[in-house]
Amino acid sequence: MANLYPPEAVAKIQTGMRQLAQTVLRPISRKYDEAEHEYPKELDVFRGLPVMGRAKKKDKDPGAAPKKEAPKEDKVGQNLGTCITVEEICWGDCGLMLSIPNAGLGNAAIAAVATDEQLERFGKLWAAMAITEAESGSDSGSISTTAELVGDEWVLNGEKIFVTCADRADCVVVWATVDKSAGKAGIKSFVVKKGTPGFTLDHLEHKLGIRASDTGTFVLNNCRIPKNNILGSAEVKTRTDGFKGVMKTFDNTRPMVAAMAVGVARAALDFTKEKLEEAGYVFDYAKNPNNLPAVVREWYMMEANLEAMRLLAWRAAWMADNQEHNNLEASMSKAKSGRYGTLITQRCCEILGPLGYTREFLAEKWMRDSKILDIFEGTGQIQHLIIARNVLHFSSGELK
Numbered sequence: 001m002a003n004l005y006p007p008e009a010v011a012k013i014q015t016g017m018r019q020l021a022q023t024v025l026r027p028i029s030r031k032y033d034e035a036e037h038e039y040p041k042e043l044d045v046f047r048g049l050p051v052m053g054r055a056k057k058k059d060k061d062p063g064a065a066p067k068k069e070a071p072k073e074d075k076v077g078q079n080l081g082t083c084i085t086v087e088e089i090c091w092g093d094c095g096l097m098l099s100i101p102n103a104g105l106g107n108a109a110i111a112a113v114a115t116d117e118q119l120e121r122f123g124k125l126w127a128a129m130a131i132t133e134a135e136s137g138s139d140s141g142s143i144s145t146t147a148e149l150v151g152d153e154w155v156l157n158g159e160k161i162f163v164t165c166a167d168r169a170d171c172v173v174v175w176a177t178v179d180k181s182a183g184k185a186g187i188k189s190f191v192v193k194k195g196t197p198g199f200t201l202d203h204l205e206h207k208l209g210i211r212a213s214d215t216g217t218f219v220l221n222n223c224r225i226p227k228n229n230i231l232g233s234a235e236v237k238t239r240t241d242g243f244k245g246v247m248k249t250f251d252n253t254r255p256m257v258a259a260m261a262v263g264v265a266r267a268a269l270d271f272t273k274e275k276l277e278e279a280g281y282v283f284d285y286a287k288n289p290n291n292l293p294a295v296v297r298e299w300y301m302m303e304a305n306l307e308a309m310r311l312l313a314w315r316a317a318w319m320a321d322n323q324e325h326n327n328l329e330a331s332m333s334k335a336k337s338g339r340y341g342t343l344i345t346q347r348c349c350e351i352l353g354p355l356g357y358t359r360e361f362l363a364e365k366w367m368r369d370s371k372i373l374d375i376f377e378g379t380g381q382i383q384h385l386i387i388a389r390n391v392l393h394f395s396s397g398e399l400k
Contacts (some may be wrong), residue, residue, distance in 0.1 A: 001105055004111075004123075005172055007076070008249075009076045010080075010084060011343055012075055013081060013084045013085060014084060014088055014355045015087075016395070017084070017085050017088030017089055019089065020051060020088075020089070021089050021090075021091050021093075021161065021212070022090050022091070022092065022130045022311050023091045023136055023177060024042060024045075025089065025091070025092030025096050025097075025113045025209050026092045026190055027296070028040065028093075028096070028139075029092065029093040029096065029212075029362060029365070030359075030362065030365070032093075032095065032096060032099075032101060032211070032212035033212060033365055034211075036206065036207070036211040036212075037167070037176070037214050038202055038212075039099070039168060040099055041287070043096065043099055043100055043101065043150045044101075045102050046102070046103075047101045047102070052106050053308065055307065055339045055357060055373045058275045059137070060080035064217075067242045068350060070102050070153045073197065073324070076323060076324070077317075077318070077320075077321025079252060079255065079256075079312060079317040079318070079320040079321045079330065080317040080318050080321055082256060082317070083255055083256060083258075083259040083313055083317040084212035084259070084314075084315060086256050086259040086260055087259040087260070087262045087263040087266070087310070087313075088237035088263065089261040089263065089269075090259070090260045090262075090263025090264050091264070091266055091267045091269075091270075092263075093212065094095070094209075094210055094260055094263065094264050094290050094369045094370075094373075095209070095210035095212030095213045095369060096213075096299070097164065097260065097263075097361045098164055098165065098210060098212075098213035099168065099212055099213050099214075100124050100166075100182055102124070103129045104126055104129065104164065104165045104169050105127075105128065105129035105164060105173075105253060105377075106127025106128045106169065106171065106172060106197075106250075107127045107252045108128040108129075108172035108233065108249055108252050108256075109127070109129055109173040109189055109249040110122050110127055110173065110191070110231065110270065111123075111252070112248045112251075113189070113231045113232045113248060113249070114210040114231050114232075114240045117228075118231065122171065122191055123172040124342065125168055125169075125171050125193075126168065126170045126171070126365070127170065127172065127173055127191070128163050128165040128169035128171070128172045128173070129152065129159070129164055129165055129171065129172065129175075130160035130163045130172050130174045130175065131143065131175045131376070132160065132161050132162045132163075132215075133145065133159060133161060134156065134159065134161055139327055143175055143176065143187060144158060144177070144180075145157065145158025145159070145174065145175065145176040145177065145220065145326050146158060146176055146177055146178075146180070147176035147188065147230075148178070148359065149178070149227065149234070150224075152226070152227045153224045153225060153226060153227060154190060154224070154226075154227060154229065154230065154269075155222055155223065155333075156174060156176055156190065156199075156222075156223055156224075156225065157220055157221060157222060157223070157224040157232075157397065158196075158217050159175060159202075159217065159218070159220070160172075160174060160205065160217065160220070161217045162215055162217075162376075163215065163217070163218055164202065164207065164213055164214075164215055164376075165214060166201055166214055166215060166216030166217070166218065167201060167214045167216055167252045168214055169194065170190075170193065170194055170195045171191055171194060172190055172194070172199075172218065173189050173192075173231065174189065174190050174191075174193050174220065174341075175187060175188070175190075175340060176188065176189075176190060178234065178236065179236050180234045182307055185236050185237060186236050186287065187208070188230055188231070188234065188250075189230070189231045189232070190225060190229055190230050190352065191225070191229045191231065192220075192223060192225055192229070193225075196223055196225060197223070197224070198216065198222045198223030198331065199216070199218065199219075199220055200219045200220075200221070200251060200371065201216050201218055202216070202217040202218065202219050202344060203216060203217055203219075204216045205217075205398050207372075208272050208371065208372075209365070209370070209371055209372055210369050210370040210372055214268070215377065237313045242299045247308065249325050250330065250377060251316075251320060251327055251330045251354050251377065252320055252330075253377055254314040254316070254330040254331060254333060254334040254377050254378065254383075255275025255313045255314075255317040255320070255326075255329075255330055255333050256317075257334055257335050257373055257376070258309060258313035258336070258337035258338070259310075259313045259317075259337075260337075260373055261309060261340075261341030261370060261373040261374075262306060262309045262310045262313060262341070263339055264307070264339055264341055264345060264369055264370045264373065265306055265337075265340070265341040265344040265345055265364050265366075265370065267303075267362070267366055267390075268344060268345045268348040268349075268363060268366045268367070268370075269291065269299070269302060269306060269348065270304060271348070271361070271363055272299065272351055272352060272363075273346040273357060274297060275352060276296070276299065277353075281293060281295065281296055282296075283296060283299070295351060298347070298351070299351075302344045302348075305336075305340045305343075306340075306344065308336060308340075309336050309337040309340055312329070312333035312336050312337070312380070313333040313337060315329055315333070316329035316330045316332070316333045326385070327386065327390060328387060328390040331378070331383040331384075331387050331390075332383075332387055334377060334378060334380075334383050335380050335383035335387065336385055337373070338374030338375075338380050338383070339374055339380050341370045341373055341374065342367075342373070342374050343372050344370075345363075345367040345369075345370040347366050348363060348366075348367075349364060349367050350361050385399065385400075
């Protein structure tokens with residue numbers, strides 16, 4: 001078997017994050033799985049640390065001589081670095097990773113489309129993201145929450161469900177339409193700070209997995225926010241231009257979700273291998289797979305899928321770091337990792353037998369946690385649709 005060894009910069013990130021996951025997160029994993037909605041105070045060590053951001057654009061000196069374009073270097077940029085970090089932390093606990101201050105999905109949205117002035121105002125806040133509605137799940141373009149400009153304020157009305165970090169975040173990036181007749185082009189994102197009149201946390205959900213992470217429903221009733229709290233331009237241009245602006249967030253976050261699935265699946269595989277070795281099974285890569293016990297051969301296949309999941313996520317993240325269009329690759333990584341992360345954790349529980357079913361160990365928790373990673377940030381079915389459109393060069397109107 002050929003192994004690709006990570007460069008030194010990647011290896012350092014992996015080692016540091018793995019130690020953190022093993023010493024801080026894994027020991028409290030079961031505690032906060034059972035104490036749903038209780039804030040993990042152990043995560044306060046992360047407060048003040050920027051997890052998701054964007055470097056400011058530097059103004060060009062009009063009198064400066066043009067510089068020769070430097071050759072592109074392969075380096076660990078912010079997206080790839082975050083991807084590697086997320087995998088290691090989710091090896092410790094996926095729900096706790098989603099509860100780390102300043103690491104909300106809204107922070108990714110702000111990083112993707114905010115102006116430099118907005119980065120100054122919102123960049124240090126813990127930002128959740130509110131997209132899903134009761135009648136709008138995978139089809140983000142069908143949201144019905146409205147935003148109307150009245151004087152110097154936007155007035156928002158609607159309801160948002162399944163918002164991650166709903167109770168703990170400082171602000172929420174709310175997706176709303178400024179013009180229903182414009183379809184997807186009318187959809188914009190707005191930053192709403194917690195405590196704003198008309199912005200109410202209605203309730204928190206009780207969930208199957210990632211129970212350490214709080215998930216809730218928000219109601220917006222004539223909620224007024226400043227005019228400049230809209231991310232990006234308020235202008236409705238073409239049928240899809242405005243929507244592409246807010247959808248850019250997913251091209252950054254889908255590889256991160258893929259990395260989350262890699263971390264959880266790897267935790268299950270590591271534990272399964274440990275128990276198989278205790279039972280006397282030997283893992284020898286030099287042997288022909290056909291001469292191995294069936295359970296070892298199956299473990300190898302799951303490991304191969306894990307490597308494919310990781311490489312797809314890394315490629316999509318690297319492309320984002322290098323300003324390359326990664327819509328196809330982001331969806332490929334999410335589709336592969338969401339699906340196979342679920343299959344791997346489920347199969348590990350089956351192989352482990354009673355050890356995979358008892359709450360004495362975390363295998364059953366990893367199986368519960370992994371399921372959401374195939375659902376949020378766009379279901380596997382939606383990812384396959386996006387992939388097909390990219391490969392076949394069809395628009396969303398041509399291929400539904």
